[in-house]
Amino acid sequence: MxxxxxxxxxxxxxxxxxxxxxxxxxxxxxxxxxxxxxxxxxxxxxxxxxxxxxxxxxxxxxxxxxxxxxxxxxxxxxxxxxxxxxxxxxxxxxxxxxxxxxxxxxxxxxxxxxxxxxxxxxxxxxxxxxxxxxxxxxxxxxxxxxxxxxxxxxxxxxxxxxxxxxxxxxxxxxxxxxxxHLPAAPPAAPRDGEPLGRLLFFGIVRPYKGLDVLLRALAQVPGVGLTVAGEFWGGTEPVRAQLAELGIADRVELRDGYLPASRLPELFAAADALVLPYRSATASQNAWLGHEHGLPVIASRVGTFPEQIRDGEDGLLVPPGDADALAGAIERFYRPGEPKRMREAVRPVDxxxxxxxxxxxxxxx
The missing domain is CATH 3.40.50.2000 (Glycogen Phosphorylase B;)
Structure with a gap:
């Protein structure tokens, strides 16, 4: 009332x-x-x-x-x-x-x-x-x-x-x-089978969100790909330069531009987990968004992520700015049976x- x-x-x-x-x-x-x-x-x-x-x-x-x-x-x-x-x-x-x-x-x-x-x-x-x-x-x-x-x-x-x-x-x-307050989209369809070997970084790309940390971590984990989808605040050139320096340009797809809600189910369905390597955060919706689409979330231990992600159950938490720790979490996630186990533990937020x-x-x- x-x-x-x-x-x-x-x-x-x-x-x-x-x-x-x-x-x-x-x-x-x-x-x-x-x-x-x-x-x-x-x-x-x-x-x-x-x-x-x-x-x-x-x-x-x-x-x-x-x-x-x-x-x-x-x-x-x-x-x-x-x-x-x-x-x-x-x-x-x-x-x-x-x-x-x-x-x-x-x-x-x-x-x-x-x-x-x-x-x-x-x-x-x-x-x-x-x-x-x-x-x-x-x-x-x-x-x-x-x-x-x-x-x-x-x-x-x-x-x-x-x-x-x-x-x-x-x-x-x-x-x-x-x-x-998540974008309206069809519910995630359950997915069986082997992991795709691809991670997702989603949202506007700004320095505090730590994409550079994720790329350094990815360079330590052979065989895993990454899709980066969102608007690049400073353009894609600095990211492409880092990809070339690390030698992982062939494993990383850059999708520059805003994605409407209707495109999100397809995007999230093509990944095994959402990665949020933020250096700092206050209250983000992206962990909940990943869970809404059935994805485990690998994130930094900042902001509200520790409250939204059950470490070791429906995702993994790592120290912010630590590429080695993030690489270790990605390796842990891809241990046999882990992607399926964590996906089955994911529950959309009420x-x-x-x-x-x-x-x-x-x-x-």
Whole structure:
């Protein structure tokens, strides 16, 4: 049931046609809040970032999941005059305004919105990351300015709560696990037979995700191939150079570009395990995504991976940044009978309990 103090909620953040986990989260949260009885709407973007700051494709033709209405798309990074006006309208129309914070680059327009809201509605900064994995020198100052202006902050782990409190001691910061918001796709089909001898690295390729560590590990394990599927943030040239240096270019396939949900079953079916060699992480969906498609997951012991992966049962955990340990885990995974045993232990996550707690954390404080 809705909180007696909060009945009308406005979510500000990316939504379809924007792609990626942030947009998927905004849409799913809106659906869940409405199902819980809250009058919910989304305030999204007509233009979110300058192209120079996000070189990849920003939008999709078809949504990866059910689109949410009503969704307004009037905010634009190049129209600061509109930030205050939309904030004023939101302050009049909502009891709670939730700002979905994916990057400090969103802080200037969010400060404009907050000025327009002017205290007429409660405000919540929903921080996917308090600070970026690859941060710039002005990021802490921007986030500090935002967290000081909102009434409440919601983060996805105790570690992130501590990070927020280091920026603004005394801020009202709560933590709730990030619930599953996976792309809609057909269920994974069971697969019998021998292992394929191929691993999968999936998602946007950025330095903190440790693809270079995985390639160094792969060079130590003859006979195993790898598919790298996702958008390459800095282009494929550095990766191709490392492949040539390691002598494994013939074993690694690079699929540069965003993959819609309809393509994921085929991609995951062509691998024995998903590998997530992240140097750092907060709350990632990718381990759950691998399990959704029936794959064991080999991952670094960072972020929420230790909570999502049962080490030695439905996957393996290794220290971050350690190519030798990762190579050892890959060898262990491919011992006779292990791929089949771990695959049989994989269970898709049940999103319901996660979302029930999360909706309460967002709406009730």
């Amino acid at each position: 809705p909180s007696s103090a909060v009945r009308r909620i406005a979510l500000v953040g990316p939504a379809h046609p924007y792609k990626g986990g942030g947009a998927a989260h905004t849409g799913e949260l809106a659906h869940r809040l409405r199902a819980a009885g809250y009058d919910t709407g989304i305030e999204s973007w007509r233009a979110q970032y300058p192209r120079m700051l996000y070189p990849g494709r920003q939008t999709l033709g078809e949504p990866d999941g059910p689109a949410f209405e009503p969704t307004r798309r009037e905010l634009a990074w190049y129209r600061p005059d509109g930030w205050w006006r939309r904030g004023r309208a939101l302050g009049r129309a909502a009891d709670l305004v939730v700002l979905s914070v994916l990057t400090p680059l969103q802080v200037p327009p969010y400060l404009g919105l907050l000025a327009g809201i002017g205290g007429r509605a409660e405000t919540l900064a929903l921080c996917h990351n308090v600070l970026p994995h690859e941060r710039r020198r002005f990021d802490p100052a921007l986030m500090r300015a935002l967290l000081r202006r909102v009434d409440r902050v919601l983060v996805h782990s105790g570690e992130q709560r501590a990070a927020a409190l280091r920026l603004v001691p005394g801020a009202q910061v709560a933590a709730a696990p990030l619930p599953p 999103p319901g309990p996660y979302w029930d707690r999360y909706v309460d954390a967002v709406a009730a404080g």
